[in-house]
Amino acid sequence: MYPPPLQELIDLFSALPETERREMLINMAETAPLHAPAEGETFDLEDVRKDEECTDTVGVFLSAAADGTVSYKISLGPQVQTLTRAMTSILCQGLNGSSPSDLLEVPADFVPKIVGAELVRLRSQTVYYVLTRMKSAAKVYLNRLRTAAQE
Amino acid sequence: MVSPYALFAMSEKFASYAFPDALVSTGWLADNLDTPGIRIVESNEDVLLYDTGHIPGAVHIDWRRDLNDQLVRDYIDPAGFADLCRRYGITPETTVIFYGDKSNWWSCYALWVFHLFGHTNCKILDGGRAKWSAEARPLTREVPKLEPVSYPEPPARLDAEIRAFYDDTLAHMKAGLPMVDVRSPGEFSGEVTHMPEYPQEGVLRGGHIPGAQSMPWSKAANPDATFRSADELRGLYAETLGLKKDDDIIAYCRIGERSSHTWFVLKYLLGYEKVRNYDGSWTEWGNRVRSPIERS
Numbered sequence: 001m002y003p004p005p006l007q008e009l010i011d012l013f014s015a016l017p018e019t020e021r022r023e024m025l026i027n028m029a030e031t032a033p034l035h036a037p038a039e040g041e042t043f044d045l046e047d048v049r050k051d052e053e054c055t056d057t058v059g060v061f062l063s064a065a066a067d068g069t070v071s072y073k074i075s076l077g078p079q080v081q082t083l084t085r086a087m088t089s090i091l092c093q094g095l096n097g098s099s100p101s102d103l104l105e106v107p108a109d110f111v112p113k114i115v116g117a118e119l120v121r122l123r124s125q126t127v128y129y130v131l132t133r134m135k136s137a138a139k140v141y142l143n144r145l146r147t148a149a150q151e
Numbered sequence: 152m153v154s155p156y157a158l159f160a161m162s163e164k165f166a167s168y169a170f171p172d173a174l175v176s177t178g179w180l181a182d183n184l185d186t187p188g189i190r191i192v193e194s195n196e197d198v199l200l201y202d203t204g205h206i207p208g209a210v211h212i213d214w215r216r217d218l219n220d221q222l223v224r225d226y227i228d229p230a231g232f233a234d235l236c237r238r239y240g241i242t243p244e245t246t247v248i249f250y251g252d253k254s255n256w257w258s259c260y261a262l263w264v265f266h267l268f269g270h271t272n273c274k275i276l277d278g279g280r281a282k283w284s285a286e287a288r289p290l291t292r293e294v295p296k297l298e299p300v301s302y303p304e305p306p307a308r309l310d311a312e313i314r315a316f317y318d319d320t321l322a323h324m325k326a327g328l329p330m331v332d333v334r335s336p337g338e339f340s341g342e343v344t345h346m347p348e349y350p351q352e353g354v355l356r357g358g359h360i361p362g363a364q365s366m367p368w369s370k371a372a373n374p375d376a377t378f379r380s381a382d383e384l385r386g387l388y389a390e391t392l393g394l395k396k397d398d399d400i401i402a403y404c405r406i407g408e409r410s411s412h413t414w415f416v417l418k419y420l421l422g423y424e425k426v427r428n429y430d431g432s433w434t435e436w437g438n439r440v441r442s443p444i445e446r447s
Contacts, residue, residue: 026203079252082199119198126349 002110003102006094013114021116029085035092037061037073045141047133056080060133062141070103070141071096072134083115083127090114091130100138167381169422174277175248181288184208190245194257204290206250206283210239214257218264226308232268233304240297250276254376260411263428266313268305275415281376315401315427317435320360323401329394330363331402333413334433339365341446352405354437358444364392368409371416384421396423403429
């Protein structure tokens with residue numbers, strides 16, 4: 001159900017006591033910049049959005065490999081929440097190298113297993129946001145492939 | 152104990168507000184981190200932000216876990232408030248200084264909740280967490296170890312004074328009394344009914360309460376998260392909206408946090424005497440059967 005790298009992360013976080021889970025999430029948040037696009041890097045699909053009122057910019061950049069698998073880079077504005085940053089690192093590590101169709105099948109129920117039910121509260125629902133955006137990009141990419149195949 | 156406010160060097164900006172000591176500056180707080188009688192409280196939208204580092208000595212009040220009833224959409228009761236204060240080393244004499252992210256949305260919200268229980272000896276750090284960090288002031292991950300203190304249970308929650316419910320707001324609307332809608336223009340017009348990032352806050356109907364005037368909360372804040380000057384704020388609320396000092400005003404947003412920011416501005420920076428926060432806000436009004444709605 002989950003790609004093996006993501007399953008490993010779920011197993012790791014699930015076994016942690018609450019204090020260590022929070023520390024690990026903060027560590028993951030701090031590594032989010034490692035998954036940002038590099039200057040001049042090109043991608044097969046780019047989706048950058050900003051909501052002026054409530055959130056900061058989140059950019060999703062998809063690259064397709066010759067074997068059909070995809071990988072992502074994610075850019076995060078400075079006001080993006082810590083949990084969202086953490087989930088960005090976790091998702092890039094856990095989902096990169098998946099096929100788009102497998103990625104679309106990944107259920108979101110792993111999020112509380114990683115984050116813990118205590119932290120999934122009102123206004124921290126953005127923890128699901130990056131997964132939603134990655135799936136959206138995968139779907140658009142698949143639709144483009146299908147359209148190109150029909151032409 | 153020397154009152155820290157005997158040493159308070161009031162800036163020209165603060166002096167022009169209706170209640171100049173409703174705010175403290177980052178410089179003042181930095182010089183008074185260890186002053187007895189103060190409790191610094193961080194309240195954020197980002198649930199992990201405090202853990203990544205906070206002002207030395209600050210405690211974390213999470214508005215969801217600590218200020219809201221965990222079952223019913225409401226605030227904690229007086230017993231819960233007293234218990235909260237005891238846990239966080241706050242006595243009735245403590246000066247509580249609030250700060251947080253998002254230009255002090257949730258610190259204003261927390262301050263408003265403290266006022267609901269009669270604890271009015273509260274202040275906001277002008278510029279909040281953003282200004283403190285921008286000035287490269289110290290942050291720590293050390294959580295203060297607090298001795299238990301006593302806090303008597305307040306006799307009641309003072310809803311009638313500063314809080315408006317649906318029926319109050321409906322009556323207010325019918326009486327043609329002033330209301331300030333502090334949401335974004337798109338939410339006010341009805342073009343936007345939900346924020347993708349806040350999936351629990353969608354509404355079935357968009358628009359605004361008939362007669363409400365739009366003044367987004369963000370117009371009261373500078374880019375560095377500090378509050379605008381008194382003159383600038385008067386330009387917004389007194390001149391543009393035509394609000395008068397003795398008006399009976401209700402402010403609302405979507406769940407009551409941005410309107411807490413505006414409540415603080417109107418009441419403590421500009422001195423409007425009667426201001427209430429309709430915390431049910433648009434998530435209640437826009438989902439309720441037969442609520443009157445206006446779109447523009």
